[in-house]
Amino acid sequence: MRGIWFWWLKIKTWILILFVDLIKKLVIETSIQDTIAVLENPPGKKSKEELVFMSEKYLKMDEHVKELIKLVVSESIETSIFYMLCILDGVKKSERTVN
Numbered sequence: 001m002r003g004i005w006f007w008w009l010k011i012k013t014w015i016l017i018l019f020v021d022l023i024k025k026l027v028i029e030t031s032i033q034d035t036i037a038v039l040e041n042p043p044g045k046k047s048k049e050e051l052v053f054m055s056e057k058y059l060k061m062d063e064h065v066k067e068l069i070k071l072v073v074s075e076s077i078e079t080s081i082f083y084m085l086c087i088l089d090g091v092k093k094s095e096r097t098v099n
Contacts, residue, residue, distance in 0.1 A: 023081060031077045036070055 039058040042051040058069065086092035 020085075023085070028074075028077055028081055032070070032074050035073050035077070039069075 038051060039055055042048070042055050047055075058066065061069070083092060
């Protein structure tokens, strides 16, 4: 017969896996889609000047370059979330440097 700690570890592992899956779906995927959507069509009647500039440049690029930009955005968001989770887990310390 398995002890309560065995089941506690099973449940804890399942919850952590579910949490990471939710982060992937609700944060990472949505952030990537929203970032690309803003590049394609900046929001608002009077969008920030920098968003309009980026959008104009992005829309002039061919599909290969757009796909590369999407990969860079994706990698950046995934790396940011990974390091945030590492800090929350205590695996990595938050390092702030002042120049």
